[in-house]
Amino acid sequence: xxxxxxxxxxxxxxxxxxxxxxxxxxxxxxxxxxxxxxxxxxxxxxxxxxxxxxxxxxxxxxxxxxxxxxxxxxxxxxxxxxxxxxxxxxxxxxxxxxxxxxxxxxxxxxxxxxxxxxxxxxxxxxxxxxxxxxxxxxxxxxxxxxxxxxxxxxxxxxxxxxxxxxxxxxxxxxxxxxxxxxxxxxxxxxxxxxxxxxxxxxxxxxxxxxxxxxxxxxxxxxxxxxxxxxxxxxxxxxxxxxxxxxxxxxxxxxxxxxxxxxxxxxxxxxxxxxxxxx
Numbered sequence: 001x002x003x004x005x006x007x008x009x010x011x012x013x014x015x016x017x018x019x020x021x022x023x024x025x026x027x028x029x030x031x032x033x034x035x036x037x038x039x040x041x042x043x044x045x046x047x048x049x050x051x052x053x054x055x056x057x058x059x060x061x062x063x064x065x066x067x068x069x070x071x072x073x074x075x076x077x078x079x080x081x082x083x084x085x086x087x088x089x090x091x092x093x094x095x096x097x098x099x100x101x102x103x104x105x106x107x108x109x110x111x112x113x114x115x116x117x118x119x120x121x122x123x124x125x126x127x128x129x130x131x132x133x134x135x136x137x138x139x140x141x142x143x144x145x146x147x148x149x150x151x152x153x154x155x156x157x158x159x160x161x162x163x164x165x166x167x168x169x170x171x172x173x174x175x176x177x178x179x180x181x182x183x184x185x186x187x188x189x190x191x192x193x194x195x196x197x198x199x200x201x202x203x204x205x206x207x208x209x210x211x212x213x214x215x216x217x218x219x220x221x222x223x224x225x226x227x228x229x230x231x232x233x234x235x236x237x238x239x240x241x242x243x244x245x246x247x248x249x250x251x252x253x254x255x256x257x258x259x260x261x262x263x264x265x266x267x268x269x270x271x272x273x274x275x276x277x278x
Contacts, residue, residue: 012075017089021069024049024061030270031096034061035087037106037130038200039184039192041068044105047256051263055270057101062090064108066191078194080204084114091115091122099124101269103262105254106130106227107195110205117208125269126216129262130227130252135206154201215242217265221250221258 010016023042024034032052034045042061052059063070065086066078076082091100102123104112109131116123134147184192220227246265250258 007071007073011073017085018065018071018073019093020062020065020086020090022060022090023063023068024059027053027056027058029056029058030098031094031100032057032059032266032270033087033091033100033102034059035102035104035108035112036061036064036067037108038195039067039188040105041183043068044254047259048103048254048262051259052266055263055267057266057270060094062087064111066195067188072187072191074190076191076194077198078191079198079202080110080114083111083195083199084118087111087115088119088122091119096122101125101127101266103127103266104129104131106132106252107200110199110203113205113208113212116212116214120212120214123214126212126214127219127262127265127269128216129219129254129258130221130224131205131218132200132227133203133205133209134201135203151201154196213242215269217244217246217269219246219248219258219262219265221252222247223249223251227252 011018021042024045026049032055034042034048036042036044041063045061049059049061065076065083066072070086094100099122102112102115102125104110104126106129109128112123112126112128113131116126132150134150244265246261248258248261254262
């Protein structure tokens with residue numbers, strides 16, 4: 001009871017941001033922060049953490065708001081700004097001596113971009129893996145058809161009540177079988193539905209990313225059916241020279257192969273003089 005009262009006063013009334021649970025915090029040196037996708041947790045970065053160990057960096061993986069061991073307030077909208085404010089508060093708690101490198105997967109990319117947009121002083125480089133941009137795409141039929149299909153599917157999910165009943169449990173099982181690594185439980189059902197609606201469907205990324213001065217690597221999975229790819233100048237505006245676009249043989253998951261490739265991009269960003277093939 002006391003915790004709920006504190007939550008209402010400190011976070012809901014006074015607007016103080018939440019801080020996120022750290023699933024991983026290992027190493028010393030330049031800080032690399034890992035932000036997972038919707039319906040997952042910081043545990044999904046296991047392979048990448050192993051790959052980053054030789055780089056001499058401090059690797060921090062957070063559970064995003066509403067997932068894993070992070071707070072799960074039932075009154076939040078779980079929009080991009082809610083997630084971003086929690087990430088920014090958590091980064092500030094690290095007391096960074098220099099900006100961090102942010103690695104995002106899926107929805108974590110959308111949050112990472114928003115962080116870099118609102119607080120460019122905290123971010124030196126972005127590595128964005130399988131970023132689901134559905135707005136600001138070129139006016140082509142193939143883009144429009146795929147986007148409409150995804151958004152219809154997502155909106156169908158958001159029509160379910162934000163309670164985890166037997167029907168929603170069966171739906172979660174079906175989703176988990178289609179999207180590798182998805183974990184939706186009674187505790188995370190409401191954050192999942194709200195994040196889907198307010199961060200992925202009502203996304204701010206297309207506008208945010210065009211205003212960034214932060215350099216970035218955008219990595220697509222060649223077998224990823226949830227992400228639409230395009231040319232850099234179509235997504236990122238005239239200043240697309242700050243963007244390097246890559247493809248790796250992977251689906252919508254952080255596989256060993258993908259982790260090796262992402263580690264190469266991180267190493268190149270931390271040590272720009274290194275000769276990294278990618």
